Amino acid sequence: MAEPLRLKAKSASPGIASGPAFLAERPGASPAPRTAGGYGALEKAIDISIGELERLAEGADAESRDIIDFQIEVLRDPTIAEATGARMEEDQNVVFAWVATLDAYIAELEAADEEQMRARAVDILDIKNRVLGALAGTPIADFPPGSIFVGKDMEPSRFLAHDWSKGGGIALFAGSTAGHVALLARAKSVPMVVGTGRFSAVEGDPVSVDGNAGAVVLKAGGMLIPPLAPAQAPAGDTQTESGELRTADGVPILISININDPAEIDALDPATAGVGLMRSEFSVTSLADAANEERQLAIYRRVLEQAGDRPVIIRMLDIGGDKPLAGLEDLPALDSGLRGIRLLLARPEIARVQARALLRAAVFGKLSVMLPMVTFPDEVDRMRELFREEAEKLGRRALLHRMPPIGMMVEVPAAALMLDTFGSAAFFSFGTNDLTQYLAASTRDDIDADADKAAPAVLRLIAQAVKLTAGKPVSICGDMAGDPSHLPGLLAAGLRHFSVAPARRPAIRSAITGLNADGTKAAGE
Amino acid sequence: MTSRLRIEKQEPDPLHVNCQTEVEVKHGVGLHARPSVTFTRLAKSFPCSIEVAVNGSDVWLNGKSIIKIMGARIRKGSILRIRADGILAEEAIRALKELIERNFDEEKKHGRTA
Numbered sequence: 001m002a003e004p005l006r007l008k009a010k011s012a013s014p015g016i017a018s019g020p021a022f023l024a025e026r027p028g029a030s031p032a033p034r035t036a037g038g039y040g041a042l043e044k045a046i047d048i049s050i051g052e053l054e055r056l057a058e059g060a061d062a063e064s065r066d067i068i069d070f071q072i073e074v075l076r077d078p079t080i081a082e083a084t085g086a087r088m089e090e091d092q093n094v095v096f097a098w099v100a101t102l103d104a105y106i107a108e109l110e111a112a113d114e115e116q117m118r119a120r121a122v123d124i125l126d127i128k129n130r131v132l133g134a135l136a137g138t139p140i141a142d143f144p145p146g147s148i149f150v151g152k153d154m155e156p157s158r159f160l161a162h163d164w165s166k167g168g169g170i171a172l173f174a175g176s177t178a179g180h181v182a183l184l185a186r187a188k189s190v191p192m193v194v195g196t197g198r199f200s201a202v203e204g205d206p207v208s209v210d211g212n213a214g215a216v217v218l219k220a221g222g223m224l225i226p227p228l229a230p231a232q233a234p235a236g237d238t239q240t241e242s243g244e245l246r247t248a249d250g251v252p253i254l255i256s257i258n259i260n261d262p263a264e265i266d267a268l269d270p271a272t273a274g275v276g277l278m279r280s281e282f283s284v285t286s287l288a289d290a291a292n293e294e295r296q297l298a299i300y301r302r303v304l305e306q307a308g309d310r311p312v313i314i315r316m317l318d319i320g321g322d323k324p325l326a327g328l329e330d331l332p333a334l335d336s337g338l339r340g341i342r343l344l345l346a347r348p349e350i351a352r353v354q355a356r357a358l359l360r361a362a363v364f365g366k367l368s369v370m371l372p373m374v375t376f377p378d379e380v381d382r383m384r385e386l387f388r389e390e391a392e393k394l395g396r397r398a399l400l401h402r403m404p405p406i407g408m409m410v411e412v413p414a415a416a417l418m419l420d421t422f423g424s425a426a427f428f429s430f431g432t433n434d435l436t437q438y439l440a441a442s443t444r445d446d447i448d449a450d451a452d453k454a455a456p457a458v459l460r461l462i463a464q465a466v467k468l469t470a471g472k473p474v475s476i477c478g479d480m481a482g483d484p485s486h487l488p489g490l491l492a493a494g495l496r497h498f499s500v501a502p503a504r505r506p507a508i509r510s511a512i513t514g515l516n517a518d519g520t521k522a523a524g525e
Numbered sequence: 526m527t528s529r530l531r532i533e534k535q536e537p538d539p540l541h542v543n544c545q546t547e548v549e550v551k552h553g554v555g556l557h558a559r560p561s562v563t564f565t566r567l568a569k570s571f572p573c574s575i576e577v578a579v580n581g582s583d584v585w586l587n588g589k590s591i592i593k594i595m596g597a598r599i600r601k602g603s604i605l606r607i608r609a610d611g612i613l614a615e616e617a618i619r620a621l622k623e624l625i626e627r628n629f630d631e632e633k634k635h636g637r638t639a
Contacts, residue, residue: 066562069562070559070561073565073566074592077589078589079587079592116557
């Protein structure tokens with residue numbers, strides 16, 4: 001019988017995991033559900049919604065049935081098709097055309113003189129969201145908990161939908177250590193390797209992923225795999241910590257965490273200063289969700305309530321470029337390769353929904369909003385104006401809201417060099433992944449190879465930029481902050497607030513206590 | 526936002542006709558959600574186009590649209606002009622007029638008000 005086969009790979013997330021192989025079907029065999037495919041997709045979603053409502057109506061009491069009948073009748077209203085079609089001809093995406101049409105009716109009803117009419121607005125809001133839910137489609141098929149995902153690449157939404165509490169790991173034939181799934185895997189301490197090259201495995205075969213050494217071990221034939229240590233559960237911080245963290249020479253340091261979905265905030269223990277970065281594009285993973293104000297509000301509210309009185313920075317959708325959003329392919333803005341705030345400003349219908357959800361969520365905690373990939377000051381000004389407009393509209397509708405501080409990611413070299421000109425940004429946070437890539441002209445795949453060589457240049461740029469912040473809050477949330485070897489340089493650059501993946505926090509915390517504020521090693525270390 | 530895209534055709538087709546009527550709404554609270562649903566559902570069961578104008582207005586609303594009908598502020602005492610164009614227009618007008626005169630069959634529905 002064959003020996004276990006050990007394949008060399010690149011480590012994307014540390015740890016060791018063993019389990020039965022789950023073979024992902026090849027990309028293309030099952031395309032990700034597209035949320036927007038012209039009017040046909042909307043028609044289908046409306047049909048699905050009508051079917052759901054008809055099932056609800058069975059067995060409902062007369063009062064509820066009246067409401068459901070009304071909702072079905074609205075879904076069958078011929079003028080909705082006309083109005084939505086007209087908006088689509090004005091180059092609106094079908095999802096946002098739907099939202100705009102229904103929002104117009106809702107606004108009309110909310111403005112009615114009679115209470116009975118106003119009360120109907122919520123019924124229409126409900127069907128608006130029901131159809132958006134149907135448009136979002138059925139989630140991608142999950143795989144058994146505890147198994148090792150084997151495939152060419154992995155969709156972030158699939159990672160997020162999966163239950164990782166039973167262990168398991170990821171082995172990708174291709175993939176990148178800078179990819180978004182790698183980022184998620186590091187945050188959740190899921191062992192992961194990439195670049196194994198294509199290998200044959202049988203579904204259910206025991207496989208081990210060694211994210212420490214960078215290897216995949218396949219059981220070939222009937223041989224047993226040499227027992228490997230079980231995947232280490234993320235230890236969190238078992239040792240008691242005082243809430244306050246200081247460098248060896250007594251300078252206070254804040255450590256926040258980066259999260260991708262509300263579930264991760266459970267890792268927010270008392271020693272954490274707050275959420276330094278919530279990447280909203282991982283919670284809002286389809287165009288239908290991006291159009292769904294209520295759903296977004298529920299997500300942000302949950303994070304803020306979990307965080308209690310600690311600050312939470314939610315970054316607006318950083319989509320476009322290599323960051324996917326199902327259905328976004330249909331947005332014309334994407335053709336030009338726009339991403340970050342430029343995409344949001346080019347497609348304000350996306351930004352406006354998120355702005356409203358954030359404004360409304362802000363009353364539930366200490367929210368700040370961060371803008372992604374800002375290059376020029378007017379981009380911040382324009383987004384602030386958009387927030388003001390939406391706040392005014394919410395005010396007219398008597399919906400509770402609060403204007404959050406609006407700050408920016410510093411991840412484009414041109415912005416970092418000119419930080420003193422960003423008068424309207426309330427705070428700054430360095431994103432080192434993109435900063436490194438754009439500073440070193442690296443390709444997305446070469447980032448890892450270049451990162452160490454580029455680090456001195458990145459650190460010098462950060463040190464200069466920190467001097468230009470005019471006393472505004474400044475932090476760092478990029479991968480560099482989670483690497484203890486860069487801590488001396490980052491401290492020397494003047495940074496005092498680090499936001500890192502929850503799994504990286506203990507290491508950074510202990511490293512800081514051994515360093516002085518100027519980045520030098522404490523005596524006796 | 527009213528759309529009147531159709532072209533009047535007066536062909537010698539016995540099924541394809543123009544038809545119009547006028548009727549007063551006697552329902553206590555006018556045309557709120559439930560009566561509106563009853564009305565637009567019935568209107569949709571006919572292939573002809575159906576339009577409604579309220580109290581002498583020259584704005585003709587799509588009679589198959591719950592949103593338009595509900596938004597028309599039809600009250601007790603409102604005069605509705607209903608016109609239909611196309612196949613079964615006559616039958617449609619008769620059925621809708623009767624529905625209004627029967628008070629939208631509200632009495633049969635648990636005697637509640639909308």
